[in-house]
Amino acid sequence: MTLPRIAVDAMGGDEGVRVMIEGAALARRRHERFKFLLVGDQPAIEQALQRHPNLRAASEILHSDDVISGEDKPSQALRRAKTTSMGMAIHAVKSGDAGAAVSAGNTGALMAISKLALRTMPGIDRPALAALLPTLGDNDVVMLDLGANTDCDTRNLVQFAVMGAAYSRVVTNRTSPRVRLLNIGTEEIKGTDLLRDAATILKSAAEELSIDFDGFTEADKVCQGDVDVVVTDGFSGNIALKAVEGTARFVGDLLRRSFSSSLRSKIGFLISRPATELLKHHLDPNNHNGAAFLGLNGLVVKSHGSANAVGVANAVAVTARLIEENVTERITADLARIGEDSLRFRNEAAGGAA
Amino acid sequence: MTLPRIAVDAMGGDEGVRVMIEGAALARRRHERFKFLLVGDQPAIEQALQRHPNLRAASEILHSDDVISGEDKPSQALRRAKTTSMGMAIHAVKSGDAGAAVSAGNTGALMAISKLALRTMPGIDRPALAALLPTLGDNDVVMLDLGANTDCDTRNLVQFAVMGAAYSRVVTNRTSPRVRLLNIGTEEIKGTDLLRDAATILKSAAEELSIDFDGFTEADKVCQGDVDVVVTDGFSGNIALKAVEGTARFVGDLLRRSFSSSLRSKIGFLISRPATELLKHHLDPNNHNGAAFLGLNGLVVKSHGSANAVGVANAVAVTARLIEENVTERITADLARIGEDSLRFRNEAAGGAA
Structure with missing residues (x-):
């Protein structure tokens, strides 16, 4: 089966684009069916991808030059939902352009943008x-x-x-x-x-x-x-x-x-x-990384801000499993x-x- | 200096009188200045003391044939505050007959009886x-x-x-x-x-x-x-x-x-x-056992219900230290x-x- 691609907020996390790309590359090496939409600063992503031709071949890049920081309040993040890497990754899920989004950024912002963009399922008040x-x-x-x-x-x-x-x-x-x-x-x-x-x-x-x-x-x-x-x-x-x-x-x-x-x-x-x-x-x-926001009409997974490449790869694997098993549809x-x-x-x- | 004696609820804890007495005996071996008021079923305490003549020599027994169980609600415990081993140990602190009480029994009951008997310090609403x-x-x-x-x-x-x-x-x-x-x-x-x-x-x-x-x-x-x-x-x-x-x-x-x-x-x-x-x-x-109820006009220390003799001995040592350092007076x-x-x-x- 073809797995819907996974949108990765390449700019989130304490160590930024290098770790996110390395993590995605590691996940891709383990599971060849994974495909990615890498969202963030295109030159930085291109540079990180030079060492990972296999990931490059399985990915599309979506450019964004705005990043949600750890200090941004949810309200500030919401105003920049359409321009930031985190917001654009989530909106790719909304539009059906990706099957799920993974981000290691600000949890409060991730929650706020996800909730507004994807809305909660019928019968669920809060994810x-x-x-x-x-x-x-x-x-x-x-x-x-x-x-x-x-x-x-x-x-x-x-x-x-x-x-x-x-x-x-x-x-x-x-x-x-x-x-x-x-x-x-x-x-x-x-x-x-x-x-x-x-x-x-x-x-x-x-x-x-x-x-x-x-x-x-x-x-x-x-x-x-x-x-x-x-x-x-x-x-x-x-x-x-x-x-x-x-x-x-x-x-x-x-x-x-x-x-x-x-x-x-x-x-x-x-x-x-x-x-x-x-x-x-x-x-x-890192071996237990990847927490899912459940209860939304679309899947968003939070990777720990301090996760290394192994941690990011595990968060991606969790995401893929939740997509493959249709967890969102099953909860609905x-x-x-x-x-x-x-x-x-x-x-x-x-x-x-x- | 003479240390005020420590009242031990000998009946509390998952394993009962044997572990409480062994714990007190171990504490006594480590610190010769400790003296005890052992509260509970006299025959059972006497029997447990046979193996611990040093503790026997440093202790007085206060008989009680009623025990607060783990299932007793605080309200039930309060009604039997004067007849149970836990209640009598706390009342010994109130009357000045002991410098502090140690119990491994029901935490809710211990809190309720301690609060009613010893009252909170001026300026403290809750211990x-x-x-x-x-x-x-x-x-x-x-x-x-x-x-x-x-x-x-x-x-x-x-x-x-x-x-x-x-x-x-x-x-x-x-x-x-x-x-x-x-x-x-x-x-x-x-x-x-x-x-x-x-x-x-x-x-x-x-x-x-x-x-x-x-x-x-x-x-x-x-x-x-x-x-x-x-x-x-x-x-x-x-x-x-x-x-x-x-x-x-x-x-x-x-x-x-x-x-x-x-x-x-x-x-x-x-x-x-x-x-x-x-x-x-x-x-x-067991090596970190002994939690103190602070904010009361008198000292009560909770030992973990599942503590072994080493754990009980540590709770007794914590109690002794809090007495010696006048923590209650210093908080007041x-x-x-x-x-x-x-x-x-x-x-x-x-x-x-x-």
């Missing part, structure tokens, strides 16, 4: 940022929202559950993914009214939503492999994700220090290298099947939308 | 749960609130900053600890109104509070050693803490799996054992110096108390 985290089980866990929405209401959380379940079905092949709400305890009385209301709704609608819902999970249980979708508001989700990333980095630093603390440790390290390489692979956030179908009114009714019945 | 986390720098970082208060207002966060700074001065010997608010970004526009209001107040009051306040920190930066106090609401703080604990455990599991994956790795592991032992020490939550003095009205005024000026 959510969803990522796959590694687990001790057989499959990754889908966690959302990871920072798109600072404040959420009950209705948002229920919609996130529907979107996360659709993503998880692709990853796990489970018909009824195990969905849990992130909370500070598993007992029914724990947490906020918001969470308790969302739990009530999800419990009563579990069958209709084709989910296995069993209440709450705690932040230390997310990666144990017994849950497929963890639903949370964007503030808590972002805190949890960054705490995980920070701890992984902290442990990596400790590991390096420990193994270089003596000659004996250095020798042991060299011998056990295959084992520590495996651990290093798991701890490197799930929502249509459940019925927008049905969700709204239950939300009001539970006294939600706080 | 906060504060713990020390390891950093890559020279000192631990104080993080609070870790779960005592699910919803917080601006005023609470400012008070947590004052209490956290007092705790940090004991740990770091810094006159002006570096205080940051936990947020999902460091830019001034990030996060909720609540956080932005708290930042405004803390910035304007930094000199008066003797703190070095410089805005926000993110959850992945908490342990880098460039901040001494991280202030957050109890929901986000609990999420962050558990995400850190879960990741540490996850990495520990991966490490074990990696090193046992081949003969070569096993040999490397044996050679580099001193290095991996150091890492194991850092990753074990700081608050009196700053002036309750002053804090209240600024809070209203910033439109806080959302």
Whole structure:
């Protein structure tokens, strides 16, 4: 099958065009069917492409000489949606010129432009940022929202559950993914009214939503492999994700220090290298890069601002998989099947939308 | 100096009296000046003490045959505050019979009984749960609130900053600890109104509070050693803490799996054992056990429910240090110096108390 091409905002990210192009080239080497629309400063992209003739052959360049910076507020970014590399990549999705967009730029700007250009799906009030985290089980866990929405209401959380379940079905092949709400305890009385209301709704609608819902999970249980979708508001989700990333980095630093603390440790390290390489692979956030904005009429994937070429390649691979598996269409179908009114009714019945 | 004795709720925790007594005995072996009031089922405590004559000689037993369970709601716990081991340990602090109480029981119950029995200090609306986390720098970082208060207002966060700074001065010997608010970004526009209001107040009051306040920190930066106090609401703080604990455990599991994956790795592991032992020490939550309820007229320390004897001993050591350094008195003095009205005024000026 021909894969719709992927629009890459070549100017986003801490290291700019070189890393984005190298990442796309790496993804292209791994998957020959990938095609690209590279959006950004044409001379800079051409120069970066000189080292990657295969990517050059699979790409078209869309020139833009305006870039959204990390400091731009969403409102400023919106005004330049038609002229910036990020905005033009998203608009290529809107026009059907690309199947999805990938950007490592300013998350707030990416969210604002995506939402305005692509609009939310029927039945979805707000998109959510969803990522796959590694687990001790057989499959990754889908966690959302990871920072798109600072404040959420009950209705948002229920919609996130529907979107996360659709993503998880692709990853796990489970018909009824195990969905849990992130909370500070598993007992029914724990947490906020918001969470308790969302739990009530999800419990009563579990069958209709084709989910296995069993209440709450705690932040230390997310990666144990017994849950497929963890639903949370964007503030808590972002805190949890960054705490995980920070701890992984902290442990990596400790590991390096420990193994270089003596000659004996250095020798042991060299011998056990295959084992520590495996651990290093798991701890490197680049190997888990690529968070999708779900709930829009079109696919936009956020790559971490500090990702290296491997990270960018992984974000591109996530994007391709979401396109190939028709995740956007599947979420739309799930929502249509459940019925927008049905969700709204239950939300009001539970006294939600706080 | 004679250390006021420490009341230990011998019945709390997942493993009950045996682990609590072993932990107290271990603490006693390390620090001969410690004396204890062991509260709980007398026959069970006597039996556990048979193996620990030194602890026996340094302890008095206070009998209670009622125990707060993990399932008891705070309201149920409050009704049995005078008859349960947890309640009697706290009341021993109130009466001056002990200098502090340690419990591994139900956190919600511990908070409710402590607050009712000991009352909050003048100028403090709600106590906060504060713990020390390891950093890559020279000192631990104080993080609070870790779960005592699910919803917080601006005023609470400012008070947590004052209490956290007092705790940090004991740990770091810094006159002006570096205080940051936990947020999902460091830019001034990030996060909720609540956080932005708290930042405004803390910035304007930094000199008066003797703190070095410089805005926000993110959850992945908490342990880098460039901040001494991280202030957050109890929901986000609990999420962050558990995400850190879960990741540490996850990495520990991966490490074990990696090193046992081949003969070569096993040999490397044996050679580099001193290095991996150091890492194991850092990753074990028992070595960071003991979170203090700050802001009460008396000291109560929570030990993790799943802590082993080493963890309990560490919680006892934290308790002893907080007693010896007069942290409760120092927080009271700081608050009196700053002036309750002053804090209240600024809070209203910033439109806080959302």
